Every structure is written in C-alpha cells, then in structure tokens.
Amino acid sequence: MKFGLSGCGGGVELDRHSKLIELACFAEELGFDALWFNEEHFQNAKDGDGRLCLSPIIAAAAVAARTTKIRLGFSLLILPLYHPIRLAEEIATLDHISNGRVNFGISRGGNRRYANIFNSTERYTTEEFTINLNIVLKSFSSEELSIEGESIFIQPKPIQMPHPPLFIGSYTREIIEYSARNNHNIIMHGITSLGNITEALKIYKGAGGEIGNVPIGRFMYVSDSDENARRELWPTILKLTDKLKKVGLTKGGQIKEEELEPENFYNKMVIAGGPSTCREKIEELRGKIGNMQYLNILSGFFGYLPEENLKNSLRLISSELMPYFKSKGGGF
Known part of the structure; x- marks a missing residue:
C-alpha cells in the first residue's frame, strides 16, 4: 500500500508561509511515496490564516531539484487553463528534472471564477476534454502533430514512456467511464x-477500471493517543470547517452541509487518533472501498495545522502505519 501527501503545497503547506523544500525533503526521508500539488487560485488573505498556495508546476520543479526518490503528482491541474501543447512541454520538462518521477493529474475543470478571470472555458465538455487531453498525450509520443495545417514535433519527450502515469479527477459518470475504457x-x-467516493469507484470498476490504482484522499492526523489527537487537532478543525463553509462545497454536492459541522467533520471526514485507532480506521475504509492500495493524505489541513503537529503526525504515520500497511503489498 502506498502513502502520498496531498494539498496545494503537496500536503506540507503551512500557515501563510512556506517551508516547502524543507518539509518535502522531510517527507522523502520518512518514505512517503509522493507529494501531490493542487492547483488553486485567489486565496483571500481577508479570510484570515491558512494555506499559501504556490504555482503547482513551479513548486513541483523546485522540489524535484532537491529530492531524488519521492514522486511529484498533481491533484489536479485544470486542463482548460492551459494550452495542451504547452502543458505537455512543461510536464515533460518536469519529468526530466525529476528523472522520471511525475504523476500527471488532470481535471476538466468547472470553476466559473477561474474561467472569467483567466478568459478560459469554464468547463470542457467531455468531448473537448478528451480532444485536448489526447493532444497532450500525442505531444508525448514520437509522432508529429498537425496543428493549423502545419506538422510539428514536440520536445522534450518525457522520460516515462509512453507518458507519466495519468490520473483523471472527476465525479461524473461520463468522465469516469471514459477513464476506465x-x-x-x-x-x-x-x-x-x-x-461520493464509493459511488465513483463503483462506476469505475463497472466500466473496467482497477480500484487498486486509485489514490483515495482523506484528511489524517496521528498523535500518540486518541485523546491527544483530538486535543491537538481540534483548533485546526474549527478553523478548517469555518473556511470550508465559506467556499461553497455543499453547492457542488462534494460534501453535505451537516458534514461541515466540526464534530461530524472530525468523525466522518478525518482519520484521527493514536496509531492503533488510525490503523483500524484505515482498515475500515478499505473494507468500504474494496481493494484500496493508495491512501492520499490531506496532512496539512489547508495549512491550518501548526508545523510541529504536522511533522509529528508525519513521523508517526511513517513509523507506525506505513510499515504495517506496506507489508500487505499491492498497489502499482
């Protein structure tokens, strides 16, 4: 079983300042499989403290230059905000800088505010998404592309061929089925x-997808006991749920309104506690999902988790959880 870290700073984002390189190296030393960088824009300083969101490809390149083993993923890049050929060049460049450590995560988008400000399509149709994604993938290949009547050859090519592992983010049936097919x-x-996750995985499996290859995102915090975990994490939970209530997640159906109440959020959305409790909760999650072989941990809690708590939690995940689950094998 693999363990990744996910967030706008690869899961190691902090409150209004960045120790990205230091903490990325720390995560690599602890044996985490990957850092996954979210693409986020227009974080409002007026909302108080919270994460510092960096440009994901640039942040990943900086981490690539200072690490040697940990993989660098995107969860996710928003395809309508990029020219597909330029995106292919940047991902291939990062694959070279990292010596073949890129996980290429992509979404068809859907944020109207991003579209308005960047003068972009709000959300590709399935057809538009697949056409532009195929341009990216063809740019990685050895074949020439015909654009506007001109044949062109795209460089560089990625180290990982035919392309870096591709991960598509969506909860819509048409995109999930397309991905599986x-x-x-x-x-x-x-x-x-x-x-929402179990329904999406049911669709994916029904269309021929392999659930074991799907990174499953969950908030997680580990301390030396259940009591200490709750005491240490609770101030962060209050800040985070207050933030999430403001960003309109319930309107998109990603999460129910009652799940943003702090007590419900802690119990339903977060794996938290001492090591033995967290092992049990992960096993319970695996039982609900099926062949889960990749847990993607939202470890920074949107940057609200203090640095020392973050580091202590990562240490305990590395020493108390990862050996237990990695011994079970599987994954990709």
Whole structure:
C-alpha cells in the first residue's frame, strides 16, 4: 500500500508561509511515496490564516531539484487553463528534472471564477476534454502533430514512456467511464463525502477500471493517543470547517452541509487518533472501498495545522502505519 501527501503545497503547506523544500525533503526521508500539488487560485488573505498556495508546476520543479526518490503528482491541474501543447512541454520538462518521477493529474475543470478571470472555458465538455487531453498525450509520443495545417514535433519527450502515469479527477459518470475504457487511472479527492467516493469507484470498476490504482484522499492526523489527537487537532478543525463553509462545497454536492459541522467533520471526514485507532480506521475504509492500495493524505489541513503537529503526525504515520500497511503489498 502506498502513502502520498496531498494539498496545494503537496500536503506540507503551512500557515501563510512556506517551508516547502524543507518539509518535502522531510517527507522523502520518512518514505512517503509522493507529494501531490493542487492547483488553486485567489486565496483571500481577508479570510484570515491558512494555506499559501504556490504555482503547482513551479513548486513541483523546485522540489524535484532537491529530492531524488519521492514522486511529484498533481491533484489536479485544470486542463482548460492551459494550452495542451504547452502543458505537455512543461510536464515533460518536469519529468526530466525529476528523472522520471511525475504523476500527471488532470481535471476538466468547472470553476466559473477561474474561467472569467483567466478568459478560459469554464468547463470542457467531455468531448473537448478528451480532444485536448489526447493532444497532450500525442505531444508525448514520437509522432508529429498537425496543428493549423502545419506538422510539428514536440520536445522534450518525457522520460516515462509512453507518458507519466495519468490520473483523471472527476465525479461524473461520463468522465469516469471514459477513464476506465481508456485504461486511465482516476483520483479521488479528500474533500468529499465517502459516499461520493464509493459511488465513483463503483462506476469505475463497472466500466473496467482497477480500484487498486486509485489514490483515495482523506484528511489524517496521528498523535500518540486518541485523546491527544483530538486535543491537538481540534483548533485546526474549527478553523478548517469555518473556511470550508465559506467556499461553497455543499453547492457542488462534494460534501453535505451537516458534514461541515466540526464534530461530524472530525468523525466522518478525518482519520484521527493514536496509531492503533488510525490503523483500524484505515482498515475500515478499505473494507468500504474494496481493494484500496493508495491512501492520499490531506496532512496539512489547508495549512491550518501548526508545523510541529504536522511533522509529528508525519513521523508517526511513517513509523507506525506505513510499515504495517506496506507489508500487505499491492498497489502499482
């Protein structure tokens, strides 16, 4: 079983300042499989403290230059905000800088505010998404592309061929089924109800997808006891749920309104406690999902978790959870 870290700073984002490189190296030393960088824009300083969101490809390149083993993923890049050929060049460049450590996560988008400000399509149709994604993938290949009547050859090519592992983020049936039919992985974000995840995986499996290849996102915090975990994490839970109530997640159906109440959020959306309790909760999650072989941990709690708590939690995940679950094998 693999353990990744996910967030706008690869899961190691902090409150209004960044120790990205230091903490990325720390995560690599602890043996985490990957850091997954979210693409986020327009974080409002007026909302108080919270995460510092960096440009994901640039942040991943900086981490790539200072690490050697940990993989660098995106959860997710928003395809309508990029020219597909330029995106292919940047992902291939990152694959070279990292010596073949890129996980290419992509979404068809849907944020109207992003579209208005970047003068972009709000959300690709399925057809538009697949056309532009195929341009990216063809740019990775050895064949020439015909654009506007001109044949062009795209460089560089990625180290990982035919392309870096592809992960598509969506909760819509048409995109999930498309991904399964074309042997593409999907990725499940952690800021969503477990019911949404299990429904998406049911569709994916029904269309021929392999659930074991799907990174499953969940908030997680580990301390030396259940009591200490709750005491240490509770101030962060209050800040985070207050933030999430403001960003309109319930309107998109990602999460139910009652799940944003702090007590419900702690119990339903977060794996928290001492090591033995967290092992039990992960096993329970695996029982509900099926062949889960990749847990993608939202470890920074949107940057609200203090640095020392973050580091202590990562240490305990590394020493108390990862050896137990890695011994079970599986994954990709």
